[in-house]
Amino acid sequence: MSTIAVTGAASGIGAAVCQHLEAAGHTLIRVDLRNADVNADLSSAKGRKAAVEQTLAACDNRLDAVVACAGVGVTAPSVGLIIGVNYFGVTEYLEGLETALANSGNGKAVIIGSVAGSHMVAQPHPMTAAMLEGDEARSRQIAEELGDPAAAYAASKYAVTVFGRRKSVAWGKQGMRLNVIAPGAVETPLHQASKEDARFGEAVKNFVAPMGRAGVPDEIADGVDFLLSDQSAFVNGSVLFIDGGMDAMVRAHTF
Template identity: 60%
Template sequence: MRITVVTGSASGIGAAVSKALQGAGHRVIGIDRQNADIAADLSTPDGRRAAIDAVLERCGGVLDGLVCCAGVGATAPSAGLVIGVNYFGVTALVDGLADALAKGQRPAALIIGSIASTQQGADSQPMVEAMLAGDEAQARELADALGAPHVAYASSKFAVTRYARQKAVAWGKQGMRLNVVAPGAVETPLLQASKDDPRFGEAVKNFVAPLGRAGEPHEIAGVVAFLQSEQAGFVHGTVVFVDGGMDAMVRPASF
């Protein structure tokens, strides 16, 4: 039985991914702030370390899969928190569990990114370079100084996507796969919070995919389960948009 860790497993996409992987025969180790196998706060270095240690204890140092779903949106209490969870909370787990994955059977890791990573200007924020340099204090300071949590969100998703792409060669040489799934709007508590926010609500409600609706968590989970399976054994270092056509609508000439 494959052992796969899923962060953000208590709700939304993470809960759907956990269910899909269990249905495919995986033993899932869920991580969330509560209502999970491992309770941990991935916004802090201590919380991340505790999560990694708990995973290694549960899996005996050998892991087959990792899916990083945990994240916060533009309605988070601070832009710095967005950076802490969406970038450092992901990369710490990927790096910290890499050795265990290297010992697994056909190991594969996946990061839940976002269509927001393609947002104009997300790639040029100074906080992106700070994230990629591993300077959490600086990245969080820059994000808070900007005072635009929606920009921090887009930049965090761009940075974590770039991080994953940059690892592709080294991971591939070790027989390890790493991919990113970039959802559009998905009916989750995170999306509902954005709809209810007076700053972003109208824009979120009006940004409708060509298919005319938001996605459902199980639709993202189905793609994740495929990418974590043997059937996707040659899919590596890529970004898969599951967005109802949003990316094609916004960037028809870019792919």
């Protein structure tokens, strides 16, 4: 079976993804801050480098897939941390593993984005532009000056989705695939923390999908299963919304 690296593996969506993949017989390389096969801090360049090096050592430079689940929300200790983990923690980790994925012959990756990323303003914010230019210091600086965790979260998820779609073009030419899942509200510890937050709790509780409930991690993991399977062999550069209709509710005419 395949060897698959999963970031953010210790809880929430990442833990559900690991349960699904392990049940299917895949070999996993779990990546998280602690209690994982690779313990690393994806919020810093040093931590990302360590995560890449340890993952490469664990897979002997041949990797079948990556699922980038690691992320932080609006309750993160700092606004800059949101940028560091949600964008650079994904992009630098994936880029560091490109050769190992190519060595498998048909490497695949799934980025866990967010429905919030599709709701960014029509003209990307300078914070987003800085991320897409690879300027971490500048994007963190803009985020800290703005001081709006919700804007930083949405911008980071928008930027990482753009990154994934751009990267999928080059990957496709090598027989590789990269797709993004955009969950809506999902019952995870991260979502619970947002609901309990004094600043954002009421808005989070009131933003309910047309289906009348939040998702559960297994429903997102089902989407990952599909995107890593042969059933999705011609799916590349796509954004799969698993959000109970949230995106359609907010922007039915934009897709």
